[in-house]
Amino acid sequence: MINCLLVEPAYKTKYPNVALMKLSTKLKQEGKNVEYYKGLRHPVLTHTYDEIYITTLFTYEAMKTIATIKHYQQTYPEAEIVVGGIFASLMPDYIEEQTGIKPFVGYSKELDQLKPDYDLIKTGNKWDKYSFVFTSRGCVNKCPYCAVPTIEPGNWINPEWKNQVSFDRINISIQDNNLTALPIEHFREVMTFCKKYKLRVIIESGLDCRLFNDEHIKALKDVRLLPRGLRFAFDHMSQEGHIQRTIKTCLENGIRATQLMVYVLFNFNDTPLEAEYRCRELIKLDIIPYPQRYTPLNKITRHPEHVGKYWSSPLVSLFRQYYQPQRQLTFKKQTFPQWLESTESSLINDFYKYDWTPPYHS
Numbered sequence: 001m002i003n004c005l006l007v008e009p010a011y012k013t014k015y016p017n018v019a020l021m022k023l024s025t026k027l028k029q030e031g032k033n034v035e036y037y038k039g040l041r042h043p044v045l046t047h048t049y050d051e052i053y054i055t056t057l058f059t060y061e062a063m064k065t066i067a068t069i070k071h072y073q074q075t076y077p078e079a080e081i082v083v084g085g086i087f088a089s090l091m092p093d094y095i096e097e098q099t100g101i102k103p104f105v106g107y108s109k110e111l112d113q114l115k116p117d118y119d120l121i122k123t124g125n126k127w128d129k130y131s132f133v134f135t136s137r138g139c140v141n142k143c144p145y146c147a148v149p150t151i152e153p154g155n156w157i158n159p160e161w162k163n164q165v166s167f168d169r170i171n172i173s174i175q176d177n178n179l180t181a182l183p184i185e186h187f188r189e190v191m192t193f194c195k196k197y198k199l200r201v202i203i204e205s206g207l208d209c210r211l212f213n214d215e216h217i218k219a220l221k222d223v224r225l226l227p228r229g230l231r232f233a234f235d236h237m238s239q240e241g242h243i244q245r246t247i248k249t250c251l252e253n254g255i256r257a258t259q260l261m262v263y264v265l266f267n268f269n270d271t272p273l274e275a276e277y278r279c280r281e282l283i284k285l286d287i288i289p290y291p292q293r294y295t296p297l298n299k300i301t302r303h304p305e306h307v308g309k310y311w312s313s314p315l316v317s318l319f320r321q322y323y324q325p326q327r328q329l330t331f332k333k334q335t336f337p338q339w340l341e342s343t344e345s346s347l348i349n350d351f352y353k354y355d356w357t358p359p360y361h362s
Contacts, residue, residue: 010039021116056085062300113160206231228261235265
C-alpha cells in the first residue's frame with residue numbers, strides 16, 4: 001500500500017486545514033494509507049512515506065514553511081513531495097528557488113467537490129462541531145490588498161457543495177469569498193439548505209454590503225445565525241453609506257447586533273483618522289468593529305511588521321489592541337484618540353499627523 005503523509009507547518013492556525021482534509025478523502029478513495037502531522041515529524045524506523053503533501057498559509061511564515069519543506073526532503077529523500085496552499089499560490093517562484101519544488105498553484109475543482117475527511121484533524125475545540133463549506137470560489141472584486149483574485153480567478157459554483165456537510169456537526173462555516181456576488185437563486189438555495197437541516201450558520205468571509213439587498217434579507221429569514229455569524233466589511237470608503245444601510249436593514253428585520261460582525265481593514269492606504277471614522281460609524285449602530293491589520297501579500301517575515309505610510313508602528317499595534325471585543329465597554333464610551341490622549345499622549349500627534357475630512361453627515 002502507498003503511504004501518504006499530510007503535513008501542516010507548525011504555525012498558529014485558527015481552523016483545521018480543510019484542504020488537507022479533502023486531500024485525505026481523495027487519497028483514501030485511491031486506496032492509499034493516510035496520516036496527518038503538524039510540524040516536523042522525525043523518522044520512524046519501521047515506517048516510510050511514498051508521498052508527502054505539505055500545505056502553506058501566510059507568506060510571513062515563509063521561513064518556518066521553507067524549513068518544514070526542507071526537513072521532509074532530507075528526512076524522506078525518496079518520497080514525492082507536493083506543496084500547495086496560499087503561500088505556494090502567491091509566491092511559487094520563491095518556494096521553487098528555496099526548495100527546488102514547483103508548487104501547485106490555486107485550487108483544485110476536483111478536490112473542492114469532495115467531502116472533507118473530518119476524522120483526519122481533531123482540534124479538541126469548538127471547530128470539531130463545524131462543517132466547512134465552499135459553495136463557490138472567486139470574487140468579482142479585485143481589491144489590491146486581497147489574495148483571492150490570484151488564488152481563485154473567476155467565479156465558480158461548486159455543484160457538490162452539499163456533500164461537504166457532515167450532519168453530525170450542528171454548525172456550518174460557509175467560507176465563500178463573496179456569496180452576494182452570485183445569483184440570488186444560489187444564495188437562496190444555500191440558506192434554504194441550512195434552514196432545512198437546522199444548521200447554525202457563520203458566513204465566514206463576509207457578504208458585500210454594496211450588493212446586499214432585500215432578496216438577501218428574505219433568504220436569511222429564520223436562518224439560525226451564530227453570534228457574529230453574519231459578516232460584512234467596511235474596508236474602504238467606497239463602502240460608505242452601503243454598510244450603514246445594510247446594518248440598519250438587518251437590524252430592522254430581526255437580525256441582532258450580536259449576530260453581526262464587520263471587518264475593518266486598516267494600515268493600507270488609509271489614515272488613522274479614516275480608520276477611526278469607519279470604526280465609529282459601526283459603533284454608532286451598536287456593532288463591534290473587527291479591525292484587520294494590512295500585511296503585504298509578498299511579505300516573507302513576520303517582523304518587522306508592515307507599517308502603512310500614514311501610520312507609525314506603535315499606533316498600528318495600539319489601534320488593533322484598542323478595538324478588541326473584550327474592550328467594548330471602553331471603546332463604546334471613548335474614541336481611540338481620546339484614549340490616546342489619556343494613556344499614550346506621546347502618540348496623539350502621530351494620530352493627527354495626516355489630515356482627513358469625514359463625510360458631511362458624520
